Amino acid sequence: MKKSYCPIDTFINVVKGKRKSTIILHLSQGDKRYNELVKLIPDISERMMTKQLKELEADNLINRKIFPEVPPRVEYSLTDLGKEIHPFLKGMFKGGIIFEKMIDSQES
Template identity: 50%
Template sequence: MIEWNKKQYHCPVEVSMNLLSGKWKCLMLWHLHDGTKRYNELERVVPGVSQKMLTQQLKELEKDGLISRTVYPEVPPRVEYSLTELGQSAFPILEMMHTWAVEQLGLSEPEA
């Protein structure tokens, strides 16, 4: 058994799946690799995600330590999301997923 983040796992792949699973998490991490984004920016670059799901997935990514949430004391409030070191370390996995999909789709140029 593997214990990580107060949870028990049978296999390291299970840890990865737990952190990255969710319909929108990988796409959010992909776009956050370009730099810090505000909620509305993420909403624009993740097509089809509801506000409820975007909020839920952002909270999970933050809880799992993949992203950080910074609130600025302004009126109106400004909140920004960025990748943590752990989130950055997952980017090679996303790049491999991207490359694999480009190859399977027969695309001549990778799409972001």
Template identity: 50%
Template structure:
């Protein structure tokens, strides 16, 4: 990540690419209590497939949020833990949970149909610059100045 990219793109968009998604925040939150092995992470979130868990762990490691430690044992033992950068993300995740607790009654019930993705909205709106989705929306979204 360089400062030129931060100038070009919305910081919220970039942050969500790094820590967003269905499983990454949950993985990081579970690791907040200490190092865990792959099987322990799978038991905590049994809905996630082995392939998706592996993918997300690799991405979190690549981005510097978690670290993978291999112990020289037979059979091999691997543990995942948060890095200092990952630990600095925990207050943000905690705030997200607090926001939900404080606002859950005001949130609308789930819709029966899926909302369109922001980039689809941009393509189908007559004047995409007036679309509220334009702010930091999807790939290529630019922050308003």
């Protein structure tokens, strides 16, 4: 995580990426295993999903817990920071719906 000139840019730089915001929104509904996230977000490759999860973990937005089982079970959850930014992402989600309605009405 790196500070930008403007706090808005700092926020966007942390959450931008292939489905990072979507991952956070899904984890706000509860802990998820890797395969659950893959099923919830089918338009992302496994390689990209792994990359985004690692970046979110490095930025302290999600926790990764490994259970000592065979085969190993891994669960992802939001950190306190991830929970704190969730309302802002939810607002962006609602804003996206407004824009999608506008686009749909223009295409009709």
